[in-house]
Amino acid sequence: MFITPEGKEIFVVDGHTHFWDASPENQKNIHGKQFIDCFYAYHSGLSPKEQLWEKSKFEKYSADDLYNDLFIDGPDDMAILNSTYLSEFYKTGFNNIERNASVAKKYPNRFIVNGAFDPRDGQKAHEYIHYMKETHNITGVKMYTAEWNGASKGWRLNDPLAYKCFELCEKLGIKNIHVHKGPTIIPLNKDAFDVHDVDYAATDFQNLNWIVEHCGLPRLDDFCWIATQETNVFAGLAVALPFIHSRPRYFGEIIAELLFWIGPEKILFGSDYAIWTPKWLVEKLWAYQIPEDIAKERGVQLTDEIKEKILGLNAARLYNIDIAARKAEFAKHPMLIAAE
């Protein structure tokens, strides 16, 4: 719960969090090391100095750290915990669904665990989707289209194999498809993070919600164009939001574009924990105003009402979270103290 300076309670759903194990023991090869090193550079490059973690903690933190940073120190009420496998880089996966489910079980009612699958696995992917539904009752998945798989270095949402999987998701009621679209890495000419495949998939699967993480940056214009046309495409703010600290004016330009094109109902807060922690992000977002000249040019404002939508109401709608019921539940069961 975030309490505003005026004393208003804001229900916070953190739309993008992780519980990874990238420790040297779990790294399969140099790629596993370089992958977490790159995440650590995001952390150390864009966090306020007082929020910096040591590398060893960043590589592998405990379930209690996670719970503490999100819900006790942090303002989150609930968090979406995404699964990411990267099986070519990590022995037991980067954050597999069992690891996520174990922390969700330890701290009930706080987490929504999302699954993940790789359409290139064909029939095995279908079996895995069934398994995740039956065992963990997932309602969402996280797609990482730049994942390596044998000779393949990426895939697209509109690949025929992917469509088979999304048909199954639709049938099983797995409605929320989070898609990582981020800075350009290989390969480029078939750029795995190009956002145009979202356009096809969102048109062809109208009953699924497509949440584009990192709002497609650095392809914000392409993303906005697609999300304006498609009612079921949403913007995740992870990675864009930390600029609020290092380059606040630039963050103003991003959020102004999003508000102008796609409106306040389709933007979701996400800390991308453990790259960043939610406390400072939420505090800074609440205190933030778009610089006057940018707001005027785009004719938009970031009002308290809009911030409340971004911080929780929009994600609650996608995940059918009954906020009043949850608040009553949390009030009955005061916060567990971590590290007991």
Add this chain to the structure above:
Amino acid sequence: MDGASLSQLDEVWARLDLVMDPELDEPVTDMGFIEAVSVAGPTTGHNNSTVEISFRLPTYWCSPNFAFLMAQGIKREVETLPWVGQAVVMLQDHMSADEMNAVINSGGVFSDVFADLHPGENLEALREKFDQKAFQRRQEAVIRGLLAQGYVADVIVNLTLADLSLIPFDDAEVTRQCSRYVALLMSKSLAQKAADLAFPTYQGTPIGEDFKPYMDLLRSVRINMEFSGSLCRNLKQSRYLEADTSGAVPILVTVAPSDHACR
């Protein structure tokens, strides 16, 4: 340094200043990508010396085609110096470093090693795409500079090259972007004579009545490029740093031996 004279190193750095990161339209020197420069062989005479330039990118994962364009640019620019026989380019700490260095230094082409990873890659088309973005970003900076100094849209879209050359800018960054903009404008033959429009579109047409939507387009190009640019700067700066949290406030300390070149 290796018996090379300071002026020789300065000459190398001056050539390196001309090499852009194609995605960001910023000099590789300014981005901090150049790690070391050394000169071997006789330091006098013509075409005698070998210059070795090592560079590092913000991450291990940076796109090999971008890296290739930069490596090629570094080699080409340094080899224009009359006393340089050969420039050897060494990309470090990159997933494709070995293949990249081998193909660049033997004068090969991108598809020699990256055909599997980038089937059908057309580096010329990629270069052209980046040229267009660089053009648009530089143009926006200059137009915004003019707007800030009180020029209105109707006047701006009708300014000629001659008019533009007479306008002093208050802001140093706008001045820098203006000279880069005009250079690109001329090299792309989008304006050459004094009476030519200073602000055509990249397709060579006048902006005319469409000033507002046109500026929206330029803004979106800038927002994307700024995202990559500032992310790359941050990642490059922190790539070899780790937090030491033993004190009251965490500080970042270097963990890799730094051989950052000084200039």
